[in-house]
Amino acid sequence: MQFGSVRSVRKVFLANELGGGAQEDLVALDDASFDFDAGEFVSLLGPSGCGKTTLLRMVAGLTPRSGGSITINGKDVDGPYGDYGFVFQAPSLMPWRTVLQNVLFPMDVLKRNDSAAQGRARELLALVGLSDFASSRPHQLSGGMQQRVALCRALIHAPKLLLMDEPFGALDELTRLEMNDLLLKIRKETQASVLFVTHSISEAVYLADKVLVFSRRPARVVEQLSVSLGYPRSQAVRFTPEFTQAERRASEALGIVAPTAGAGLQ
Numbered sequence: 656m657q658f659g660s661v662r663s664v665r666k667v668f669l670a671n672e673l674g675g676g677a678q679e680d681l682v683a684l685d686d687a688s689f690d691f692d693a694g695e696f697v698s699l700l701g702p703s704g705c706g707k708t709t710l711l712r713m714v715a716g717l718t719p720r721s722g723g724s725i726t727i728n729g730k731d732v733d734g735p736y737g738d739y740g741f742v743f744q745a746p747s748l749m750p751w752r753t754v755l756q757n758v759l760f761p762m763d764v765l766k767r768n769d770s771a772a773q774g775r776a777r778e779l780l781a782l783v784g785l786s787d788f789a790s791s792r793p794h795q796l797s798g799g800m801q802q803r804v805a806l807c808r809a810l811i812h813a814p815k816l817l818l819m820d821e822p823f824g825a826l827d828e829l830t831r832l833e834m835n836d837l838l839l840k841i842r843k844e845t846q847a848s849v850l851f852v853t854h855s856i857s858e859a860v861y862l863a864d865k866v867l868v869f870s871r872r873p874a875r876v877v878e879q880l881s882v883s884l885g886y887p888r889s890q891a892v893r894f895t896p897e898f899t900q901a902e903r904r905a906s907e908a909l910g911i912v913a914p915t916a917g918a919g920l921q
């Protein structure tokens with residue numbers, strides 16, 4: 656069932672907003688379109704500066720769009736709304752709050768920080784293996800642990816949509832692989848739709864049902880690749896011909912490797 660629709664979305668940053676004496680407007684996205692289903696995991700790949708963060712922010716209603724339409728769960732997006740969780744590249748936790756209080760922060764804002772919410776927060780911390788750190792402060796945690804707290808904070812109000820902007824980009828390879836498996840587990844539990852921006856082709860393929868490849872700025876969707884690897888997925892799938900083939904197709908769409916003669920994109 657279709658959950659989200661991004662139609663001919665355009666974003667222009669006007670010269671007078673850009674500062675630094677910019678003379679020309681900057682077209683970040685032009686005619687970006689894609690759909691996604693309820694519960695679908697969509698990875699977004701594209702060159703640095705092409706407009707992926709801007710697109711996620713427009714889906715969240717945090718940045719106004721210059722044209723086109725975005726519909727989430729049957730409603731037109733025209734400003735921030737409650738029913739999504741956003742995970743940024745940096746965990747951005749509040750240093751004076753405990754881990755548990757950080758996870759519960761959205762419920763404070765929504766005025767729903769009750770005993771049910773506290774129970775859910777503890778469940779989420781258990782799910783990500785941080786039960787013993789509920790009373791710790793962020794500075795007492797490693798980067799990967801902090802990002803797990805940020806993930807719990809994004810999930811505490813049980814959003815149907817999870818927006819993730821290079822959430823594991825700053826982590827070491829091993830922690831990143833562990834976080835990928837954790838995310839697959841959480842996604843199975845919550846059934847949320849996920850839009851996941853990454854620079855890693857391998858991560859994009861490993862996680863997704865569908866990989867969207869964006870062009871250079873002004874960004875458009877140049878390819879939509881469906882990933883036919885089954886679930887549950889485990890790291891061993893990375894060493895299969897199907898996985899390598901999916902990585903190759905994404906690399907071709909990004910223009911990193913020349914297209915294989917006669918190999919049609921799925």
Ligand SMILES: Nc1ncnc2c1ncn2[C@@H]1O[C@H](COP(=O)(O)OP(=O)(O)OP(=O)(O)O)[C@@H](O)[C@H]1O
Pocket residue numbers: 668672673681683701702703704705706707708709710872
């Ligand atoms: N608030 C803003 N004001 C002016 N220009 C902006 C603003 N936000 C983004 N831009 C410009 O829009 C373009 C796209 O930026 P964006 O951050 O969306 O790219 P990105 O694809 O997320 O890049 P990266 O992969 O490096 O994170 C860039 O040229 C950037 O300079």
Ligand SMILES: [Mg+2]
Pocket residue numbers: 707708709820
């Ligand atoms: Mg970005």
